[in-house]
Amino acid sequence: MKLLLFLNQFNFYQMKKHYVSFLILSALFSCNHHDPILITTVDFAQISSIKIGGEAAAEITAFDPETNQLFVVNNSGSSKVDIVNFSDPSNPTITGSIDVTQFGGGVNSVAVKNGMLAMAVEANTKTDPGMVVVFSTDQLTSPIAQVAVGALPDMVIFSPNGRFIVSANEGEPNDAYTIDPVGTISVIDVNASFSVSTLGFEGFESQKTSLMSKGFRVFGAGASLAQDVEPEYVAIDENSEFAWVTLQENNGMAKVNLSTKTITDVFPFGLKDNSLDGNELDVSDRDNEVTLKSWPLFSYFLPDALVNYSVNGNNYLITANEGDTRDYDGYSEESRVKDLDLDPFAFPNAEQLQKDENMGRYTVTTSAGDANGDGKFEKLYGIGARSFTVWDGASGAMVMDYNSLEKDFIxxxxxxxxxxxxxxxGVEPEGVTMGAINEKTLVFVGMERVDAVMVYELKGISSFNFIQVLETGDAPEGVLFISAEESPNGKPLLIVSSERDGFLRIYQNN
Structure with missing residues (x-):
C-alpha cells in the first residue's frame, strides 16, 4: 500500500514537473517561434576559497575527475604538491601532500590525465637536468615513473589523448651567468613505458640571423641560440598531433611534431608599434592619472601562457603577453628611459620625453635599440605587449592582437x-585558458598585477566580446576551467591559483 502511494505521488510529481517544463518552453517559443531562445548565460561568481600556504604557494592547479581531487603546487616552504578533496566545490579541504624534495629542488607545474598525475621538478641545482615524476591519482605514495628531462622543467602537460607528456625545460642560467644550459622540450611517450625524447634547438643556429631580423631575441652573454632559448609554456592540439611552446624571453614560439618528436619550426613574434592608433598604453606611475597614450616605443610580446583551439580544422593559439626580462647579477637588460642616453636625431624631444610624468620611469630593454653601438639609443623597446594575441598554428603569423585588454579592465x-x-x-597578462558553456566558447585571461581574470567570449576565429571581470587573490598565476561534464557538481567551474597570497578561489557559472 505504501509502495502504491509512493508511486502515485512520484507520478504526480513527474507530471507536474513536465507540465512546468512545457510552460517554460511555450513561453520561450512565444518570444520568437521561428528561433527558440537558447539560455546560455555566462555569469561567474566565487563560491569558495581555500588557503594553500604563503607566498609561492598555489601557483598551478590540476584537477582529476576520476577521484575529484585537486593537485596544487606549493613552494611557500618545503616544496610539495598539496592534495585537495574537491568533491564539494563549495567546501574544498586539504587531505594531504606529496613531498617533492625527495625528487629534486622544487615543483614548478602539475598536470592530470587518465588517472595520472605528472609533476615538473627542477634539480637541486637548477642548471642540472630536471625530472618529470608521474603518480597514479588513486595511489600517491610512490611514483609509477621518474623521467629525466632538460634543465629547469617549468611546465608540464598531457596530450588530450593521454599518450604524451610534454615538458618545457626553460634552461635558465645561474645568477652569475657563468652556466647557461640549453633550453629544451621533452616528449614522454606514456604508451612506450614513459620513454623520453628531449629536443634541443641546435638545428636552428643557421636561422639565427633571419629569426632575429623578424623580432626573435638571442641576447644572452656569449650564448648560442640553443643556450639562449628558454621554453616556458606548452599547448597541444585536440588531435594530439602538435605542441606549441612559448619561448618567452626570446619573443617567439616553437612547434613540435609529437609523432616524429621533432621541433619543426621556430616562429618569431615581431614587434608592436606603440606609436600607432589602437596601441596606446600608460607608461608612467608619476603622472597622477590613468591615461592610455601613443608613445615612440616598440614592444616585444614575450608571452607566458598559451592555449590552442581549432576552427574548421585549422589550429590557432592565444598567448598572454606578460613580458619578462633577464635580471641577473651577471647580466641585466633592464633600464628606465631616463637613465639612457637617447640619440638626439632620433629623439629631438628627449628632455621632455625623459621626465617622470612621461616616459622617464618606463622600463625598457638595453638588449636592443643601440644599433651602431655608440651608447646612444635610436629606438626604445618595451617589455610585454599588455595584450593577448591570436597566432596561426601552421605559419606562426599573427591573426590579431587584442589590445583592448587594459581598456576593458579600466x-x-x-x-x-x-x-x-x-x-x-601594466596589468601583466600571464595566464590564459579556454572553456565551453553550451554553445559559447570562453577565454579567461589572468592578469597578475591587477589581481583579476578577464572573461571573453570567442566567436569565429578571432572576434572577442568582453563579458566580465573576476576579482582574484594576489597575483593570479594559474587559471583552470572545469567543464560541467567533469565538474563534481555538474556546473562549469573556474579555479584561480594566486601565488602571492597562497589562495585557491573557485568560481561557478550560475
Missing amino acids: AAAPNSYDDGRSDNK
Missing part, C-alpha cells in the same frame, strides 16, 4: 587598476 573596474605598475608591464 572601463569595468576603474578603481582597481594599479597605476604603480604603469611603468613596468
